[in-house]
Each structure stands twice: as structure tokens, then as C-alpha cells.
Amino acid sequence: MSGIIGGSRSKSGVIDLINAGEFDQFQTAKAWLKMTRSGNTPTIVNSYNVSGIASFVYSRWRVTWVTPFPDTNYVIVGSAGEGEGGAMGISGYATTYADIYMTTHGPTVSSPVSMAFVVFGD
Amino acid sequence: MIILYKKDEEVGVLIPAPNCGLTLEQIAVKDAPEGAVTKIIEDSDSPDTDFIEAWESDDKLTEVTINLTKAKDITKDRLRVERKPLLEAEDVKFMQAQEAGSDTSAIVAEKNRLRDITKDADSCKTTDELKALTIKE
Numbered sequence: 001m002s003g004i005i006g007g008s009r010s011k012s013g014v015i016d017l018i019n020a021g022e023f024d025q026f027q028t029a030k031a032w033l034k035m036t037r038s039g040n041t042p043t044i045v046n047s048y049n050v051s052g053i054a055s056f057v058y059s060r061w062r063v064t065w066v067t068p069f070p071d072t073n074y075v076i077v078g079s080a081g082e083g084e085g086g087a088m089g090i091s092g093y094a095t096t097y098a099d100i101y102m103t104t105h106g107p108t109v110s111s112p113v114s115m116a117f118v119v120f121g122d
Numbered sequence: 123m124i125i126l127y128k129k130d131e132e133v134g135v136l137i138p139a140p141n142c143g144l145t146l147e148q149i150a151v152k153d154a155p156e157g158a159v160t161k162i163i164e165d166s167d168s169p170d171t172d173f174i175e176a177w178e179s180d181d182k183l184t185e186v187t188i189n190l191t192k193a194k195d196i197t198k199d200r201l202r203v204e205r206k207p208l209l210e211a212e213d214v215k216f217m218q219a220q221e222a223g224s225d226t227s228a229i230v231a232e233k234n235r236l237r238d239i240t241k242d243a244d245s246c247k248t249t250d251e252l253k254a255l256t257i258k259e
Contacts, residue, residue: 033139040171047139051149052125055174056134058196064153066142097153 034116074121129158133177197252198240
């Protein structure tokens with residue numbers, strides 16, 4: 001597989017599997033992340049092969065991998081929308097990181113919103 | 123703990139993943155932009171991330187402050203996004219009222235209130251005041 005897939009809001013998607021703790025579904029994953037945000041503050045709930053989240057623009061985050069992937073021949077399947085709703089997208093990716101975003105929620109929104117994704121590759 | 127960084131005029135924050143096997147110092151070196159200055163601080167000492175694009179600091183990250191002018195622009199952008207569906211709904215109401223020959227003055231007043239709402243940001247003196255601004259009456 002190659003390229004990036006994002007933006008799914010399906011409740012039967014990746015985020016539901018992660019929420020359910022069904023990590024055995026992702027045995028072939030290169031990385032995964034579940035995070036919440038309150039305003040623009042991200043909190044990492046659980047992760048694999050993720051070293052951190054960098055933030056310098058509202059609603060966009062750079063997720064970095066502990067172990068870089070040998071190439072960009074990978075697929076990200078992500079989901080967002082718990083709480084206030086919204087969708088996740090990918091704005092860039094490389095061997096060491098992926099830039100992700102969630103549709104805008106204003107600073108007045110204080111309820112945590114979840115987002116999760118899994119990275120698959122060759 | 124979190125990691126602040128500054129590279130040129132960009133000030134940002136790194137949120138380390140717990141139990142990733144790397145130390146904070148290793149994450150700072152690996153994930154901050156090349157050549158950036160970094161500083162590890164307590165989570166509770168983080169500047170307000172809702173205005174992250176308005177963060178400013180000296181080159182040593184001694185203190186991160188929020189540029190209020192930039193914060194006002196960020197707030198105006200937020201209000202524009204939030205009011206867009208409401209303005210569109212008022213436009214529909216306006217056309218329907220015109221077709222029915224009804225009074226449109228209340229609709230016009232609401233449209234004007236929504237159009238002018240970004241001006242409220244100009245009089246704010248703190249980021250708390252900016253965050254409290256809402257499109258609701």
C-alpha cells in the first residue's frame with residue numbers, strides 16, 4: 001500500500017478498535033496514537049512507536065515516530081469526532097513524522113475531543 | 123513535563139509520549155526543529171496553547187509571552203468561522219421574509235450584530251477576555 005488515507009469518521013473505524021482496547025487488531029501496525037485535545041492542548045492517551053506531538057499552529061500537530069520508517073510507503077487510517085465532532089486529516093508526512101489536523105474547534109470548546117490513527121506499511 | 127522550542131521566530135511545544143523509551147532530552151534533540159533552542163518545563167507552566175501562534179520569546183526561551191495583537195487576530199478568525207453558518211441561516215430567513223412581505227428588521231439587526239462581532243476583540247485587554255468572546259448574545 002502507499003499513500004495516505006485519513007478523514008474517516010466511521011464509528012466502526014480505527015478509533016473504535018482503539019477505544020475498545022483491541023490492539024491485537026493492529027499487530028502489523030508501524031505506529032498508532034490515541035490522543036485527546038481540549039482547546040489546542042493535546043494529551044497522549046496511548047501510543048506505539050510515537051515519541052511525541054509537536055504543536056506550533058492551532059489544530060495541527062506533528063506526530064513523530066520513535067523509529068523512522070524506511071520510506072513513506074505507508075498508510076495512515078485515522079478517525080476523529082468524539083465529543084464535539086470533527087474530522088481528522090493529514091497535511092504532510094515523511095519518514096520521521098506525519099502532520100495531522102482536526103477540523104477547527106474554538107478555544108471556547110473545553111470538552112476533550114478524541115482522535116486516533118494507525119499506521120500501516122509494507 | 124513538556125518541551126518548549128524556538129527556531130527563528132517560531133515558538134512551539136513538544137508533548138512527549140509517555141513510555142516511548144526515550145528521555146526528554148533525546149526527544150528534544152530528535153523532534154525539535156534542527157538548530158532550535160529547547161527548554162523542558164512542567165506542564166502547568168505551559169503558556170496558553172489556544173494562542174500558540176501568538177507565542178513570543180527571547181532567543182533563550184526565558185519566558186514565553188502572548189502577543190495580544192496576534193491573539194486578537196486569532197480570535198477574530200475563530201469568530202468568523204463560528205458565525206459563518208449563522209449568517210447563512212439569517213440570509214435564508216431574510217429572503218424568506220422578503221418573499222412573504224414580512225418585517226425584516228430583526229433579521230437585519232442580527233446580521234449586523236454577527237458582522238460586527240469581531241470588533242469586540244479590539245477592546246479586549248487579556249487573553250481570558252478573548253477566549254470568553256462568543257457569537258452568542
